[in-house]
Amino acid sequence: MRQINKCAALFLMFFICAAPVFSSGTTAGDFLLVDISAREAGLGGIYAPSYARPSASNANPAVLQGIEEKSAVFSHFTSVFGTNYEQLIYAQPLGKKDSLSVSLMYDTNPELYRTNEEGYEVERIENYDITGACSYAREMMKDLNAGINVKFAFSKIHRSGNFGAVLNAGVLHKNFEQKYLIGASLENIGINSSYTKEKAMFPMLFRGGYGIYVYRNEGDVIQILAEERIFLVENEGAETSLGLEVTYRDFFTGRIGYVFGRQEGRIAIGAGVVYGQASIDYAYQPYFVADNAHRFTITFKF
Template sequence: MKKTLLFNILFYFVIISFLYSAGETSFNFLKISQGARQSGLGEAFTGVADDVNAIYWNPAGLAQLTRQQVCLLHSVWLVDVNYEYLAYAIPVIGVGTFGIYGTFLAGHITITDENPVTGQYIITDDIARASDINITLAYAKKLSEIVGDNSVFSDMYAGLNINITMENIYEDTGNGFGTNLGILYYPRYQNYSFGLMILNAGIASERPTLPFAIKLGFGYRFSFENILSPFTDEGYYKFSENDSALAIDLIYYPIEQTTKANFGAEKYWNLNKFHSVAVRLGYKFGSDLGLLAGLTVGAGYRLTLNENFQFDFDYAFVPYGDLGESHRISITGKMFGPAETNYFENKEEAVKYYKEGYELLYNKKYAEAILKFSESLKRYKNYAQAYMGMGACFLRLGKKETAKKVYELALQNDPNNQKLKEFIESTKWDIK
């Protein structure tokens, strides 16, 4: 009797299991990252989750979306295996955000037989195929739409996804069902965010289990050119557009009893109002394939047609040591709505903080007043009176140079204020 050898077709699934430490689990292709941007960030995205790929990384992040998004990814994986990914998300006002994605991983190899007489291996005309298919549905909602804007939960987002998986390796098949739960905390007017994700809380048939994991993520957005502003007086009144991000993920696999950490950073440069470019760098700690195998690099190009249409073209290079490397390319379209932001103009709250700051200024509590005026400006960045109040505080604290800058910002936002203009011109600033 002939012995059929499927070494090659099984080999790439062995690689997948090895890469993801999956000796006790099946469906390990579910750990393959979705999105070239996220791959370039070292797969640290749980605490950021700000685009359509949040369906996979943290479904709660979908609630941040203000427009429809679609992402298409192609990855040349190991051993000539192709990996395809398509995702779509749509926010529905008053209801929440819905998302769906599908993945397809496939490869094939010619079967060889062993001749029982000679012991030689003969290439046949038969083909052995293997494939993995996953379909995931997701839903997310802002908790502020449920509990209101004044609750401790108002800055939180919650989401879940349900995935159905089908795995086929030659004549062996397996099916699985999993549920992922996510929470994202992203305070309004702040640059930091936290994410929590429970992955694959489900069951699998004809396989031991789905890969179960708990992820904790942190994200921080900032302006690279003004990175030190938060540590200086400028941080109270200068709110630059964020063009950079840092992200950290901690992942715990209870079944494998391992903990891993991922780190990522990205920087955007605006060439003009239509074109932007980005670079990304990431590192996945705990790789079994050597130090360089944890390194990831990426690049991106953003085309902004207008405020309602934007397209991102992203690339990532992910090495796997002696096993080779993976190239990932994705296109993300963001359509039919304004860009996502954590800035929400609220003049009513701005006036409230301004009045509190003015009272503190009147009582000579200048440092506390500056904080109130700063909160006012975060909610209404063109509020001239708040700049004037802050300028008065800095002036009384003896910080004349800073005071002058703030007063000039007040004048920029209220150019017809003749008294303010005369005050700036007549004051002896004595700035060296």
């Protein structure tokens, strides 16, 4: 317990010290904040208090540890602005205490054009974002996971480009006897090529969450989750998500989430089904304009 308290204190101290250092300037790479995986989107963007979830490991890498099989996770959605997001994650255990994942995210808007003074389209604007990532998680103690994630990002719009690298670090305290999870992560710590000219930084944030299993018996699970996100650069402020996940017979799962804080209250809904080694998850977020879209995630375990 003393070691857990030390880890938590160090993580909190780092967060407090980092806030005034990074709390000025503009941001670049807002695509790093987009909820792409359907399960997490259906819970209102909750990632931190998860266990053995490759789909959440790009945010809090500590949640990766606990997987028992190799898995491939593909996610897709198209925003109301016409931007297509695709994400592929491959994860596998490395023995009993370590896990590793690699991922690739790509997005582009094929409907982005440059117009003349009269408003007519004259040229299609080339645009895309690419992110490659690697996550590593380890069980430090029976009830404590720690993880690290490194992302390399490149963006292009018209004739300008921007590239950089970011680091995520996270921890997860799990207590299955008391049926709860506590997770925290510091995300998007890094710099990009536009910093020297525009002083633009990646959108760094602190994420902390809590999940409790109010019922768990033979494939039937009811879990309540909560998460707080504190934005540390240009998007200063905080938002909170509350989520409910109900699973029936390890086959069907329903989800609902609610987000409030920086904007008016927003709701999210989702569902998932499992068939053998495959599962399909769906989410719809009818709030925030850029996220008003259907999301799909397909997972294969092998």
